[in-house]
Amino acid sequence: MVNPAGLYDGAPVGMSQAKVDLESGLVHVSGQVDWDGDSHVRHATLEGQAEGALEHLVTVLNEAGSSLEDVLQLRVYVRGELADGMSQLVPVLARHFGAVRPALTGIGVASLASRDTLIEIEALARLREHA
Numbered sequence: 001m002v003n004p005a006g007l008y009d010g011a012p013v014g015m016s017q018a019k020v021d022l023e024s025g026l027v028h029v030s031g032q033v034d035w036d037g038d039s040h041v042r043h044a045t046l047e048g049q050a051e052g053a054l055e056h057l058v059t060v061l062n063e064a065g066s067s068l069e070d071v072l073q074l075r076v077y078v079r080g081e082l083a084d085g086m087s088q089l090v091p092v093l094a095r096h097f098g099a100v101r102p103a104l105t106g107i108g109v110a111s112l113a114s115r116d117t118l119i120e121i122e123a124l125a126r127l128r129e130h131a
Contacts, residue, residue, distance in 0.1 A: 001018075001019060004017060007060070017063075018060050030122060033056070033113060033121075034050075046088045054092065061125055068097060068100060069100055071102040074103070076104065076107070077122075078119050079109060079111065079119070086106075
C-alpha cells in the first residue's frame with residue numbers, strides 16, 4: 001500500500017492511494033483529486049484542480065518508486081460534459097506529460113467524491129526498475 005503523508009487518508013473507507021504489484025512491476029494509482037489533507041478542494045477552477053490532482057499523482061508515484069515518465073495509462077474523470085473542459089485540461093496534461101503521451105481516456109461524469117470536485121485522475125504506471 002502506498003499512502004503518502006499529507007494526502008487524503010483512505011484507511012477509514014478501505015482504500016490506498018496506490019497499490020504496487022511487484023511481480024508485474026505495475027503501480028495502480030487511485031483517482032487523485034485536488035484535496036488538502038482534510039478532504040477540502042484547494043482550487044475552484046478545472047485547470048487549478050487538474051494541476052492539484054497531478055501534483056498528488058506525482059507524490060504518489062514517487063513514493064511508489066515510479067514517475068510521470070513511467071505512466072502507461074490515465075483515466076481522467078471530469079464533472080459535466082468532457083468537451084466543455086478540454087480547452088482548460090489539454091494544456092495542463094501536455095505540460096506535465098509532454099512526449100510521454102500515455103494512453104488516455106477522458107470521461108464526463110455527473111458527480112465525483114465531493115460537490116466541489118471537478119476532476120479526478122487515476123493512473124497505471126510501471127516501477128522505475130521495470131522500465
